[in-house]
Amino acid sequence: MTQLLSPGVWDEVPCPFCGLACDDLRVSTQSSKLEVIANGCPMSCKAFAGLSSSKPTAPRIAEKNVSLKNAAAAAAVILKKAKQPLIAGLGTDVAGMRALMQIADRIGAVVDHMNSVSFMSNVLALQDGGWLTTTLSEVRNRVDLLVIAGTDVVTRFPRFFERYIWNRDALFGSNAREVVYLGRGLDTQAGTAPDGRKPTVIACDITHISEIAGALRCLIAGRHMQIDRVAGVPLSELQQLAKRMQNARYGVLAWSAADFDFKHAELAVQSLCELVKDLNRGTRFSSLPLGGNEGDVTANQVCSWQSGFPLRTGFGSGHPDYDPRHFFAQRMLQQNEADALLWISSFNEKRTPPETAVPTVVLGRSGMSFNREPDVYIPVATPGIDHSGHIYRTDNVVALPLRKLRESALPSVAQVIAEIEKAL
Amino acid sequence: MLTKLNGGKIYDPANQVNGEVRHVFIRDGRIVATPASGEQVEREYDISGRIVMAGAIDLHTHIGGGKVNIARNMLPEDHRGDIVERTSLTRSGCGHAVPSTLTAGYRYAEMGYTTCFEPALLPANARQAHMEMGDTPIIDKGGYALLGSDDFLLRMLAAKSDQKAINDYVAWTLNAAQCIGIKVVNPGGISAFKFNQRKLDVDEEHAYYHVTPRQILKVLTQALSDLGVPHPLHVHGCNLGVPGNAETTLQTIRAAEGLPMHLTHIQFHSYDTEGDRKFSSGAARVAESINNNKNITADVGQIMFGQTVTASGDTMAQYRNAPHGHPKKWVVMDIECDAGCGVVPFRYLDKNFVNALQWAIGLEIFLMVNDPWRIFLTTDHPTGAPFMSYPHLIKLLMDKTYRNNVLATINPDAAAMSTLASLTREYTLYEIATMTRAAPAKILGLADRGHLGLGAAADITVYSEDADREKMFARPDYVFKDGELVAQNGKIVKVTWGNTHVVKPEFDKVIEKQLKSYFERYQTIRMDNFKISDDEMYECGHGNKLLLHPCRKQT
Structure with missing residues (x-):
């Protein structure tokens, strides 16, 4: 530790x-x-x-400082009164999410994460066809061909190349790794090898990635294609890529669903998953869905093991109901289907709740500023700085133990929820 | 508080008690001697005529960890069919193939089980398994750490490290992952699959390390024996599901070289290749070999007809079997230079030749292994069937008329190829108590569980005698966990949180020097963050206690 x-x-x-x-x-x-x-x-x-300077720690009700007890009581009143409370944001650690699941069950709330638009693209693909994936240590030691779809990776995951691709030591083979980007307008600088080798860039519109994946599947299956371009990409480029993928010993296809900013991105994810499955008929190739920011993987893991269902599950009927279309927090707020919002963001003070007129309780990192002050704002501690805890990595496997690094007057999400539960 | 269970019929094989009528006294969570006359009994349960056994122990059930949660995420349609409502006492959740953690704990307890072991904790994912088990109420938990396809061990073997260093690594792993035993899955095969090897026999070399499964089995059985870890190496052998793998199983038994070894879900490893379809039962020769080799124990991994999901660390086998799955979706995952996992939904059909024969093979093994101390009742939950099918399985074992009636309904070609109709054995209550209580406690080294002797933990299940054994075992009248009444008439009456069984064998700290540098050079987590501390176990498990069992180190 x-x-x-x-x-x-x-x-x-x-x-x-x-x-x-x-x-x-x-x-x-x-x-x-x-x-x-x-x-x-x-x-x-x-x-x-950003956590250095001392920011206000006092909870607020209607912009007035109050005690935690009073804030919790006010939050309890809001949640209790609601016919369909919504617990969203969910930027917290394992203990925080455990507490949120318990209170959601008790008050019949819907749970959804602030990143769920992208996160659910992966979940829906998993539920429809499954996938063949890998984890970061496998990438670090095995990858010989990295294909990246529609993302520069480093904007969201700054040390990806440093730690897993251009690492000096690897258990197997050399680190003469090849990188291919699929997409347009991506900053591909991080994909340049330390020895100066440039990555291959196949310029294409990422909204057409399913067509590219489909064509690659055709080529890998040995089928003849009677066109010379797919989604604007010359077929010859795809033929070369298909060959490289088939010749890889341990290839990895990475994407970040957060960068698939178009409708029904789950179909794009699924097309990539199926491409990887096909490649494994001959060689080894794995998918690497990148995510995990603001605790989305953590929230989903705990939600799944406690309820049996992924995020976007509601407890309004006295039992879990999973509905990935209906229980989308932002949609529910827009359609007036929720009448109270409990918003959690303990990692990032920029992630404030969506605009809404419904009574709102925010458990947020200290120093949050709002366009509209929530009814109750309770500044909370940040896991791994102000208190110990656990958080999941992108690969759904490794949960890191977080430690308390300093004394803090701020309560954890789990502590605040326990207070609210007492007041229910 | 002194509690008395008055006049039940006791089945306690660990103490050779076979259906005698006795009182049981409980104080402070323990079974105590008959108190001095005049001492006040505060709570008395009249259970005359009812059957009393220790709480049941499931030594192989996938209830926590990455692959289990992948299965939950992947199968909402299965869960929607078995939704569990919240009550004033219990949380909501869902059941069937892969229950939510809370529901799993309630249902195990309602069925009279008080201890369960998750058989495949990847050390890289052990924290998650413990967190999930921490959210599994009432029952005690424990885990077996997966080794044998991890690059650290394979490198040691390739470098011909001495046994002592391997012992240190095994002991370190048990401590770091907070486990009670070591599991090996397709020894070396999960790693070999990462090198695109699709098959690995007991004496076949790993393409990169040139190490064979036999060598891996040898060093790991030796390590556990040297370290004095009570539970023998828990072995999921090579060639799972492959016709002809009965021979592999016999080779695996020989590879133990007389040292203790536990063969898990042996049903999936007892296939021969006779008949038109080149698929037949190898149960007779596997059972004979188990009978003849007293160092071997096995659990069956019975399949039951219906929808379930197979969850395994054996990526090589799961990838191979994925085309047979239903519905058509599956996950295979390479994990952390440590192991892997594969999750493939399956629907076993009684009219399907292969599935019907698998069902018969499992029962043949149950009935042909003579010693109930060495064969255990499992379905490899959820791979063969969800654990809720145990009462049905008990009925199949205890009631040959019922068994033969079911046999008459399965695929006739499969029925014709099975010797099941000729097996007249019926398990007795004493034997059921052995295979579900006394024996698992014994091979796990749980001195105070699985029996009703003085000083034992008061994990007790009370059943009403019923000729329909399925009904009887599905819904015990009373279940006590550490002396507290937790379930009555098959319903939870109190929610407790259970503890975790672990061993912590000693090791030479020199191994940590090697590991620290290995983690820094190759892994993506630091060694000290990889290890799970006792404090974390406490936080993850609702105030969970670690139940530490001694290792009797060989000198």
Whole structure:
């Protein structure tokens, strides 16, 4: 576990701010300033530093400071009164999500995560056809061909190439890895090898990725195609790519569903999953769906094991009902299908609740600013900085233990929910 | 508080008690001697004429961890058919193939089970398995850590490391993953699949490491024996589901070289290749070999007809079997240079030749292995069937008329190829108590579970005698967990949280130096973050206690 190296300096700190959850950070907490002093990335440095200055810790009801007890009581009144409460955001750790599931069951709430538009694209593909996937350590040690669909990866996962592709040591083979991007207008700089080799870029409109995947499946199956372009890409380029994919010893096809910003992205995800399955008839190839930011994987894992269903599950009938179309938080708010919102965002103060007129309780990182002040705002601690906890990485396998790095007056999400439950 | 269970018929094979009428006294969660006269009994249950056994122990049930949660995510249609409502006492959830954690705990307890072991904790995913089991109420839990396809061990074998170093690594793993035993799945095969090997026999070399499954079995059985870990190596053998794998199983038994070894879901490993369809029962020779080799124990992994989902670490086998799945969706995953997992929904049909014969093969093994201390009742939940089918399975074992009636309804070609009709054995209550209580406690080293002797934990199940054994075992009258009444007439009356069984064998700390650098160079998590601390176990398990069992190290 994370260790105190010297007073105020922590080593092997897992970073809860993106789905890679790198756990090699060194963090200084001296003089109440939080600073990543080794192995930081733009995202982690900013997020840790953002927790430095002392921000207001007092809960607020209608912009007036109150005690936690009073805030919890006011939240309880809002939730109790609601016919269809909504618990959304869900940016929290395992313990926070456990508490939220318990209260959701009790008050008949719907649970949905702030990233669920992208997250559910993966879940729906999983439920329809399944997939063949891999995890970060496998990528780090095995990949010889990395194909990336529709993302630069590094905007959301800054250290991806540093840690898993251009790593100096690998268990097998050399690190003369090849990178291929599918997409247009992507910053592909991170895909350039340390020895200067440039990645292949197949310029295509990512909204047409299913067509590309379909064509690759045809080519891999040895079928003849009577066209010379697919989604604007010359067939010869796809023929070359198909060959490279078939010749890979351990290929990986990565995407970030958050970058599939178009309708029915689950079909795009599924086309990629099926392509990877086909490749495994001859060689080994795996999918790598990238996600996990703001605790979306964590929320889904806990929701699944406690209810038996993924996110977008409601408890209004006294039992879990999973409905991936209906129980989409933003849609419910827009259609006036929810009459209270409990919003959770303990990692990112920028992720405020969607615009809504319904009574709103926010459990958010301290220092959140709102366009419309919620009825109740309870600043909460950040897992892995202010309290211990657990968070899942993008690959759905590894849960990192988070440690408390400093004393904090802020309560955890789990503590606040326990207070609200007492007041129900 | 002193509780008395008055006048039940006791089936307690660990103490050779076979249906005698006795009182049972409970104080502070333990079974105690008859108190001195005049001592106040505060709670008395008149259970005269009813059957009393220790709480049942399931030594192989997939109730927590990555693959189980993948199955939950993948199968909402299955769960919608078995929705569980919230009550004032219990949380909502769902059941059937892969129940939610809360429902799994309630249902096991309602069925008289008080302890369950998750048989495949990938060390990289052990934290999740413990968190899920932490959210599984009432029952005690434990896990077996998966080794044998992890690159660290395979590198040690390829480098011809000495047995002592391997022992240290095995002991380190048990500590780091907070487990009670070690499981091996398709030894080396999960790793071989990552190198595109699609088949691996007991003496076939891994394409990269040039290590054979036999070598892996040898060092791991030796390690557990040297470390004095009570539970023998828990082996899911090579060639799962492949016709002809009965021979593989016999080779695996020989590979134990007389050391203790547990063969799991042996039904899936007892196939021969006779007949027009080149698929036949190998149960007779597998059972004979188990009978002749006293170092071997096995659980059956019975299949039952109906929809379920197969969940396994054996990516090689799961990828191979995926085309047979239903509905047509599946997950295979390579995991962390540690292992893998495969989740394939399956619908076993009684009119399908292969499925019907699988069903018969499982029962043949149950009936042909003579010693109930060495054969265990499992369905490899949920792979063969959900655990809720245990009472039905018990009826099949205890009632040959019923069994033969069912046999008459399955695929006739399969029935004709099975010797099941000629097997007249009927399990007795004493034998059922052995295979579901006393024996699993014994091979897991749980000294105070699985029996009703003085000092034992008061995990007790009370049934009303019923000629319909399925009805009888489905709904016990009373279930006590650590002395507290938790279920009555098949309904939860109190929710407790259970504890976790672990062993913590000692090891030379030198191994951590190697591991630390290995983790830094190759893994994506640091060694110290990989290890699960006792504090985490406490946090993850609702104030969970670790029930530590001693290892008797060989000198």
